[in-house]
Amino acid sequence: MARLITALFALGMLLLTTTQALADDAARLGVRLLSVVSGKQMPAIVLEPQEDVRSVVVGLKRGDGRVSKVQAVGVKAGTKKELSVQQEAGAFDYVAEFKVTWGDGGSSTFKMKFSLTRTEKLALTLSPENVDLDKRTMIFSINNPAQKAELIIMGKDGKELRKVTKALNNAKPGTDLSLTYPDPQGEILYMDLKVYDVAGFWTGVRLTPLFAEVPHDDVEFDSGKWNIKSSEEPKLERTRDLLKKEIEKFQKHNASLGLRLYIAGYTDTVGSKAANQTLSNNRARSIASWFRKNGIRVPIFYQGFGEDVPAVKTPDETDEQKNRRALYILSSQTPSKSYHLPKDSWTKI
Structure with a gap:
């Protein structure tokens, strides 16, 4: 039992002595780290030895298995020497083995573990x-x-x-x-x-998200039709030019945010509800298609709302120009449901 205790004590003293020696050698060599750098600068092992160093060789093994070596000779006591560690941008763990020959001819070997980080100019x-x-x-x-x-x-x-x-x-x-x-x-x-x-x-x-109704002159369609007459195209051309300016202005200041155009179509109450739903959807699609074919490059969506959302409430079978209309909306996201937009079943052109 006494022998076991003596052996354990001796082992403990050896570990303590080894740890102390490592700390003493690192302190004698004045080791510190330039561990976080940015741009073209490289991280470094910095030496400020307390006594003259004839030579020091540091073998480096990186966490990904890559090995390298840095070294210096003739480092005087009280001076500073940087050993740059060449690495790409990133954070890496290292095991470093120091082999030192002191000015008096003595030698030391010890290991250290540390991390070094190099960053580029952040983008x-x-x-x-x-x-x-x-x-x-x-x-x-x-x-x-x-x-x-x-x-x-x-x-x-x-x-x-x-x-x-x-x-x-x-x-x-x-x-x-x-x-x-x-x-x-x-x-x-x-x-x-x-x-x-x-x-x-x-x-x-x-x-900066955008939601804006685009002012425009409504296209007039023949009764029951959805093809755009050539006489109505100047209205769309004026709106297209306005849209282009607004889109360009938005994208200049919001390069990281997308923009979309939404076309909503509506009818009056002349005809059946089902027919008006189909008619409004077809007319909205015609307008959306015209913009797509004539230079509007943002995503375009359309949807018809039929006679369900009148601008002016009327009895059934009432011819009302104010209800035969469309909304043009520039938005960074799908418009929220509202009185004028009670559904969100948008179709992309």
Whole structure:
């Protein structure tokens, strides 16, 4: 028993001595790390030895198996020497073995474990097709290992509606990252997205959704018809020119947010309800098709609402020009249901 206790004590002293020796050798060599850098700078092992060093060789084994070596000779006590570690952008774990020859001819060998991170100048990629305001989700990427994303949603009254933070767990550069947010329970003024890399730098974008009814002169159709007469095309041409200007203006300031055009068609109460539903749908489709063929490049959707949503309430079988109309809506998302838009069965051209 006494021998066992003596052996355990000796082992404990050996481990303590080994650990202490490692700490002493690292301290003698003055090892510290330049562990997080950005841009073209490389991370480094920094030496500020307490005594002269004849030579030091550091063998590096990275977590992905890659091996490399850095070394220095003739480092004087009290001076500083940086040993740059060449690595691509990213965060990597290392096991380093130090082999030191001191100025007095003695030698030391010890190991250390550490992580080094190098980031590029941070850039965010967020395409309009990857922002879905209907599903309340967005997909994006950055060119550095990602730490977290933060989304702040502001309402029309200037108050914060929602704040969402998501950990991104050091995701690799270029990885598709997603963020989903709950119903903001209010009309959105803008959304600020910030994405942070592992070095603590962030980049972001402001998304400003649009919902606007487009002023226009209504196209007049022959009774029961939905083909657009050539005499009515100047009305559509004026609206098209206005749409192009508004779309260009929006895209200039909201490069990461998509835009769509919605055409809603309506009739008066002359004829059967079913016939008017079909007629309004066909007329809305004709207008949407005209815009598509004549230079409007955003996604276009149409829907007919028949005689169910009159601008002016009338008895059945009443010829009322104000009810034979259309709505043109530019929006970043599917319009919410309302009196004028009681259904959301939109069809894309």
